[in-house]
Structures are given as structure tokens and as C-alpha cells.
Amino acid sequence: MKMADEPIVVGIDIGTTKVCTLVARVEGGSSFRILGVGIEPSQGIRKGTIVDLQAASQAIARSIEKAERTSGMEITSALVSLAGSHVSSVNSRGVVGIAGRVIDQEDVFRALDAAQAVAIPHNREIIHVIQRGFVVDGQDGIRMPVGMHGYRLEVEAHIITAAASTVENLRQCVQASGVEVVQFVLNPLASAEVVLSDTERQMGVVVCDIGGGTTDMAIYIDGDIWHTMVLGIGGNHITSDIAHGLRLPLSQAEEIKKLYGHAVQSDIPENETFSTRIFGEERPVEISRRDLAMIIEARVEEIFDLILQEIKRSGYDGLLPAGVVLTGGSSLLPGIRTLASQVMGLPVRIAKPENLLGLTDQLNSPAYSTSVGLLSWAMMMSETPAAAGKRSRKKGGSSEFGDWFKSFLKRLLP
Template sequence: MEEDQIFTGVDVGSTKICTLVGRLESQGNLRILGVGIEPSRGLRKGVVVDLEAAAQAVFKSKEKAERTSGVEIMDALVSLAGANVTSVNSRGVVGVTGRVIDHDDVARAVDAARAIAIPHNREIVHVIQRGFNVDGQEGIRTPIGMHGYRLEVETHIITASAASIENLRQCVAAADLDVSQFVLNPLASAEVVLTETERQMGVVVCDVGGGTTDMAIYVDGDIWHTAVLGLGGNHITSDIAQVLRLPNTQAEEVKLQHGHADPEEIDRRQYFNIQPFGEHEPVQVSQYELVQIINARVEEIFGLVVQEIKRSGYDGLLPAGMVLTGGTSSLPGIRKIAGRILGVPVRLAKPENIIGLSDRLNSPAFSTGIGLLRWATLMREVTPRRNGKHGDPGPRGPEFGTKLEKALEWLKSLLP
């Protein structure tokens, strides 16, 4: 077993902590070697609110993954969410130092794009290279080895609260883990649920989790907009608990057993029993009443998604529609409601091309965790210039591999 082919991802969610250990197979598939799932504690809307409780949950999840995989976990890619995440598109322009564009020229262009004004309390998480312009020629994917005098790079920059990132880093460190990289939830999910055709045509991936709903818009194969909305499946559970006067645990069970997002699909004669606060005997509740509670919150979530798409400026530019994933996307009827509100095609997606434990992980709830592993494998193909808090080129960025460097040296040898 080659250690450099083994990767670990930790999905730190508001509902569960999921640690996955995977290995890249020769055919490009991911083989899941181990999984550790622990109920989330100390987190709210993707943000650490109790460091000790959250660290214990991460540690237990890591231990379970180590036992099932037989692999000692030292570091991992860690998911990032939270309503404090924002994004901006930025361009960087530099003059080419030589007649042939090399790695240093690209690095300087990315530095120029990164030099945006951000508040001192925010931190850059991703600097994702989308494309290049060489002497006015647009649409260049990899400029290394090309001739030119002026190099321009288009980037998508994602920032988050510096305090939130540091708290999450400390939480993971307290679980005896190093963070190799933070990855925004929808970017990780997109790696395992989107097709290349959808990316090219224009699509929004919507990861509806427990505490947040995470969005990423792709146009012409590249990421153009990301956002995190502070509503998710836990808010549906909370609504049920308040209206029906139930403990949260029972409200969650009611949602899973009897929940549906579309009142039009429900027989009004269907009833089920609950045990509300203050009642000594079970009480009958109409399923239609329950579904109306759920529907109101689901419509609010996708109403906010529509607002965010319009705010991004890409409304009407997403012919491939929406790809819906995340744990809450398993709620019956949610796809129909989303399609009705957005007015675009909507499909439910779960991770593809995975081997091992697939029966256990074959669910939209594990898209982010498996996406972290896929992100890690793609990052192996990119020579990282710098990681950590200064961002990363991203798996969709240019690939500075050995072959390109050799080609560059060959081109230079031809110059007088």
C-alpha cells in the first residue's frame, strides 16, 4: 500500500463529523478504506461554538476511521462552511520576464490577483485559477511554455472569518490532526457530483446540509460564484419541534419517518402518533400538517438560493440547472419544490466512481466527505506553490507537472 496514494478527509458538519480514508486506484477510482462517523457536537451552522466538545467529536470520528482502515491518520483535508464565507472574482496582470512564460510568471500573476483589499479579520481560503489571457488572447487554460509579453490570470478568491478558521484549526489540532488544507463544502461536493458537461453548460451545485446550504456556480467549466446560506435541515427539525412541541431528537425522527417537502403529494387522511411535551398519552397528528411545516422552510431555503443566483449575475445562464446534494436533499419531494421555485432542471446527486463501503456511503450526505478525497487526489497533479492560510491553486487550476517543466526547458533551449 503506497502511502502517497492514501488520503484523508474530515467533513466537519453541523449534524455529523465524517472522517474518510481513501486510496486512489490505477483506474482513477477512489477506494474507501475506512470511515468514522460521529454525531456532531459543539458546532452550529458550520462554526465552532464549543471547542472541547467539537474536538472530542472529531477525535472519535478519526479513531473510528483509523480502526476500520488500519491507517494511522496524521493530517487531513477539512471541510469549511459557515455563513461568514464570501467570494470575489479577481484579475492579476504582469509582464513576462522572458520570451517564454514559466512557473514564476504565473506565480506573480496569481500574487497580483491575490492582492485585493480584505479586512484584517478575514482570511483567504482559496485562490482558484480559472483561465489566462496572453497578449490579449483569452481562454488559455495553461500558459506555461507559450510566448508572450503580458500575462493575465482570472481567479476566484474565497475568504472566511479568520477567527472561525483558527477555531476550526484548533479544534482539529486538539483531535491530534494537522490540517493539510481547508476546502469549501460545495467545491468538494462538486468534484464528485458534477459532470464535465454540466460544468461547461452552466450549473449550480447546491449542498443542503444540516446547518447551512452551500452553493457553487460553474460556467464554461470554471467556478464563478460561491456562497454559504445560513439555513439547512436542522432548521426544518427545529420548526417541527416548535410547532408540534417535541424534543429535537423526536422531531428529527418524525422528519425522517414521515417527512415530505411537497403537500400536493400527501394524503390528508394519513395520521401518525407523537408524544408532545406535557401530554401523557400519544397524540395523533396529520401528515399533511407536518408537510406544511416542512414545505414552508424548504421554500424559504430555495427562495434564498434564487436570490443568491440573481445577486451573482448568473441568473439565466445555467441551462444545466441545479445539482442537489447533501443530507437534506434526501427529503422526499425536495427536488420537485426546488425545480418549481428555480424554474430550471434539478437532479439529485450522490458520489460516483467509489469502491469499497459504497453501500454505506452511497448517499448525498457523504458528497462532501468523498469530495475531499477527490480534491486531494487532484491536488497531487498540481505542484503547490503555497498552501495553508494563503490559499491554493485549486484542483481546476493549471497543472505544473514535470512534463510541462521539461517542455519549458526544451523550448528555452531552442531560443538564441
């Protein structure tokens, strides 16, 4: 959508706990103003995947309708977030011959196509193909090879895939509201657009988006994405532990977590209590905050243990001087930064979207990093015309991202 020559971008963040639709106008080519916000509790979604098609479609439709009403615009297309343990990634290398001439953008496109020639099962769909760097005649560390002379061009690419059926179910839910999915964007990649600094990306950093049903992480080194992973654990597991440990309904456990929760038991005075009504009791009972913190600390520690294991499994644990950047709704839990630093032995900070314009009252929170990050991705896509005639070869998926990625590369060319 365009208005007064300024593109209108739309992002739909479909999470386990909420669906957030944002409409924004790109201003000055580098910032955007929030025009419409539609936030609706999620239904029919568990750990980032659709478990009830009708309920999920209705929740998404309500979110889109709210955003249309506040912005005064009709939404016809959008970028949509993607998460879930079905997401996986692999690093690949593509090689093409140049025959001793100057490298042009077509050679870059051919190298990226070659990098996608990996064994992808028929039930998987390629979501992202992200270049990590180029090698020309054995010389590595090249950011953009166009204009260089060479005989052999190699590209190192990070390929992210997802279960095709899960992606199609999500697409079907969005299309039921009359909205076309322009591109799916992995949650931590969207969040990274608004919470990471260029210095952190260059030095080496992990962004962890801890949501309700999943913990999404991405490792950035030398300014590029090196590893991605989605863990099927999040804030809802903490809530479930509280509900079981204190014998409470889930809705009440969630409220208590937000009001009295803390991730470090030793930080809570022994005499602090709160009153609530539990199963089997006719009157409210007094519960120690330290007991509540003990339940929370055990689960949060497990989450960071799993994150640390994944960092070590990637092999990049020694290349992260910038440490960990936490975002997502569960990062709002008091004491979580301290516990994360203790468990992982890395510097930790909590980040949220900043420098927003327009309807931003609810969005200045880590819970909306992915939502705002989708707008940043959409803004990048709106800055260039479509790469007409450029089709990426896919192994079991659509070529939408291939078209945009080539278009995005053109924007980087001198």
C-alpha cells in the same frame, strides 16, 4: 501517508450534524478505495462554526479514532471541510508583463500572486485562489497560456476567504487529535468533485449542498468556478419548525421528518396520519401528514427562494442551462426536487457519490458528498510533488493552498 507506492488520502468533513472521517487508498491514479470510515454526531458546532471548543474537539477525536480503527492506520494529516456564513468570495484579476517572450509557468505563478493583491481585512484568511481563465494580449478564453508568445498576461481568479478566528478554532480542534490540517476545502467545492459531470460544469450549473446548519452553493460556468456562497440555513431549521409547530422535542421532530416528511403538501392524501406523543399529552395523538408537509414546505420554499436570490445577485442566472444539482443530507427529503424546480424555474436533479470501492455501505448517500469530495481533492494533491520554494503571497492567511495550487498547475502543463 503512502503504502505500497499508492498514496493514502484522508478527509475530515466537520458538519453541523455529523463529523465524518474517511481514509482511502488511491488506486490506478484515478480512483480510490475506502479503507476506513468514522462517523460521529457533531457536538459544539452550529451553522458550520465552533461554539464549544471542547465538545467539538471530542466529537472530531472520536470520528478520527473510528476511522483509524477500521482502517488499521494512524492518521497524521488530512483535508478538512469548511462552511459557515463567515465565508465570502470575490473575483479578482492579476496582470503581469511578459516583455515579448514565451510565457512560462513562473509567469503564471506571478499572475496568480498579483490576483491576490486585493484588500483583504486582517481578520480574514484566504482559503482558495482558483483561476477562471487567462487573457494574453487581449485574447481571452485561454485555458493554459504556457508556451504562448505575448507581452501581457492576465488571469481571472476567484478568491474565497473566511474569518481567520473561525478557521483557527477549527484547526485547533483537529490538531487536538494529533492531526495536521493540510488544507481547508469549502464544502460545495468538495461536493462538486463527486456530483457534477464535465458537461454540467461547461454548460453552467449550480451545486447546492443542503446540510443541517448551512446551505452551501457554487456556480460553475465554462468549466470554472464563478461564484460561491454559504447561507446560514439548512435542514435543522426544518426540524426546528416541526418541533415548534407540533410541540415536540427536537430529537423526535427529526425522526418524524425522516419517517413521514414531504416537501410538497399537495402530494399527500388528506386521510394520511401518524401517531406520536407531544408535549402536554399523556397518550399518543394522531397528526395529519398534510399538516406536517405544510410546515416543511414553507421552510423548504424559503431556502430555495434564498438560493434563487443569491443566483440572481451573482448576475449569472441566465447562464445556467444545466440547472441545479442538489446534494447534502437534506436533499433526501421526499418531494424536494419538485419544489426546487417550481421555485427556481430551473432543471433540478439530486446527486450522490457513485462508483465507490471498499467500505461504502453508508457512503452511497447525498449526505456524504462533501466527505467523499474531500478525498478527490486529496487525490489531486497526491498526484504531484510539493512545489518546493513556491510561496504564494497571502493577505492574512497561510500559503498552504498557494503551494499546492502551483503544484496542481504544473500537473496541467504539457
